[in-house]
Amino acid sequence: MEALTKFEGDLLMELVIILLALSLLMFVAYRGFSVILFAPICALFAVLLTNPDWVLPFFSNIFMEKMVGFIKAYFPVFLLGAIFGKVVEMSGIAESIAKTIIRMIGAKRAILAIVLLGAILTYSGVSLFVVVFAVYPFAANLFREANIPKRLIPGTIALGAFTFTMDALPGTPQIQNVIPTTFFKTDIYAAPIMGSVGGLFILVVGMWYLESRKKKAHQAGEGYAGFEATAASTAPQMELKNEPEMTLETDRQPVYRQVLAFVPLVLVAVMNKIFTLSIPKWYPEGFDFSAIGLEAFGKIETPAVLAIWSVQMALLIGILAAMLYDSRKIKTNFQAGLNVSIGGALLAVMNTGAEYGFGGVIAALPGFKSVSSGISETFTNPLVNGAVTTTTLAGVTGSASGGMGIALSAMSDKYTQAITSGGVPPEVMHRVISMASGGMDTLPHNGAVITLLAVTGLTHRQSYKDIFMITILKTVTVFLMIGLYSLTGLY
Numbered sequence: 293m294e295a296l297t298k299f300e301g302d303l304l305m306e307l308v309i310i311l312l313a314l315s316l317l318m319f320v321a322y323r324g325f326s327v328i329l330f331a332p333i334c335a336l337f338a339v340l341l342t343n344p345d346w347v348l349p350f351f352s353n354i355f356m357e358k359m360v361g362f363i364k365a366y367f368p369v370f371l372l373g374a375i376f377g378k379v380v381e382m383s384g385i386a387e388s389i390a391k392t393i394i395r396m397i398g399a400k401r402a403i404l405a406i407v408l409l410g411a412i413l414t415y416s417g418v419s420l421f422v423v424v425f426a427v428y429p430f431a432a433n434l435f436r437e438a439n440i441p442k443r444l445i446p447g448t449i450a451l452g453a454f455t456f457t458m459d460a461l462p463g464t465p466q467i468q469n470v471i472p473t474t475f476f477k478t479d480i481y482a483a484p485i486m487g488s489v490g491g492l493f494i495l496v497v498g499m500w501y502l503e504s505r506k507k508k509a510h511q512a513g514e515g516y517a518g519f520e521a522t523a524a525s526t527a528p529q530m531e532l533k534n535e536p537e538m539t540l541e542t543d544r545q546p547v548y549r550q551v552l553a554f555v556p557l558v559l560v561a562v563m564n565k566i567f568t569l570s571i572p573k574w575y576p577e578g579f580d581f582s583a584i585g586l587e588a589f590g591k592i593e594t595p596a597v598l599a600i601w602s603v604q605m606a607l608l609i610g611i612l613a614a615m616l617y618d619s620r621k622i623k624t625n626f627q628a629g630l631n632v633s634i635g636g637a638l639l640a641v642m643n644t645g646a647e648y649g650f651g652g653v654i655a656a657l658p659g660f661k662s663v664s665s666g667i668s669e670t671f672t673n674p675l676v677n678g679a680v681t682t683t684t685l686a687g688v689t690g691s692a693s694g695g696m697g698i699a700l701s702a703m704s705d706k707y708t709q710a711i712t713s714g715g716v717p718p719e720v721m722h723r724v725i726s727m728a729s730g731g732m733d734t735l736p737h738n739g740a741v742i743t744l745l746a747v748t749g750l751t752h753r754q755s756y757k758d759i760f761m762i763t764i765l766k767t768v769t770v771f772l773m774i775g776l777y778s779l780t781g782l783y
Contacts, residue, residue, distance in 0.1 A: 310657065320334070338654065358701060369604060372603075372608060373637070389554065423453040439510075460769075465560065485783055578593045683767050
């Protein structure tokens with residue numbers, strides 16, 4: 293008790309310890325080290341500076357409990373999402389959809405075509421990381437044909453995959469839209485008006501930004517590989533790296549094959565909605581294991597698992613449908629592809645779980661109470677408070693789901709009490725937290741940003757500005773949507 297009192301008496305040291313731990317995690321992530329190892333190291337370093345006697349107990353009962361709890365809840369979503377994405381890629385569905393979009397809107401509208409392709413894949417449940425690999429070959433070919441600077445490809449892919457379809461549009465099965473359901477007892481269709489209006493705003497403004505960047509580049513004489521030798525600028529052409537070998541010049545598929553390519557993606561969305569409506573009827577009182585003589589396993593409350601169960605079963609159906617699209621093509625590399633997707637899912641869930649455990653430790657430190665109370669005193673509106681807290685922590689950790697996990701593990705009860713007392717529907721808080729998580733998370737050390745640049749063969753200096761501008765747009769949109777709700781009450 294004496295140690296606790298002494299700790300509370302030094303507010304400055306409390307804040308320094310937290311900021312030091314967060315900065316250390318951000319630094320090692322930027323340098324490319326795995327957060328699976330360094331998240332617990334950074335967390336326990338903060339505990340060590342606070343009170344050395346707390347290190348082992350905090351590791352066992354806070355870090356590991358939070359990490360394992362996250363993996364227990366969300367690993368099936370990561371796993372099935374990764375497998376679905378890989379099957380969509382191996383079966384040729386992604387390629388078929390890309391060619392259909394290009395024929396519909398024209399190769400000259402390359403930016404819009406790539407945004408729509410990324411949006412369709414992301415909204416259908418394909419992992420963001422998988423979308424990057426699947427979309428880039430088509431983007432490179434289209435941008436080269438239209439002579440659009442290659443450096444604009446990352447921003448274009450980011451708009452289609454990292455923004456409105458990741459967490460704004462209602463119904464998206466991405467993990468950033470699933471996590472809030474377990475805290476606020478909502479489903480992934482929460483606040484449909486707010487999410488749809490916000491998503492449309494992001495799409496329109498994002499397209500305007502990218503098209504203006506393209507126009508400015510063309511006026512300056514910049515093409516796919518940079519500036520031509522005859523241009524007024526002395527800037528040299530850039531060295532092209534990771535150029536795809538594939539080409540879109542292939543035989544046109546029959547119309548029925550083009551239509552069938554969309555079926556697995558549509559099925560995921562439709563079946564997810566059906567299961568969301570059906571599961572409460574199957575388990576109206578939840579499931580009590582004591583009724584079958586297994587008291588030790590407790591009772592499952594249906595609202596707490598509704599969204600997760602729905603997404604899992606919808607993805608399973610999507611996987612089966614995608615395999616039926618071209619089973620012969622999938623058989624060729626099915627084992628290797630399956631192993632790759634499982635490995636990717638394990639890495640992704642372990643990374644996020646480690647960050648979640650890190651957040652749990654930081655949230656348990658006395659200094660975090662000072663930080664959270666400071667934010668609460670500065671932003672008394674619970675929606676603004678939730679948005680600021682989530683996007684700030686997502687930015688510091690470099691992870692949308694990680695930052696969201698820190699915010700919700702620390703203050704979900706407080707948010708629930710605040711919105712209840714203020715008459716704010718939990719669906720609104722769900723959408724605000726979800727959208728806020730995907731804004732400032734894309735700082736330079738973000739894993740998705742690093743992957744996107746590596747796949748496209750570009751550097752932070754060449755393309756990060758566009759990625760940042762596209763994703764910061766969503767952070768701005770969150771506060772616009774809060775204002776819209778406050779003025780109209782629509783959500």
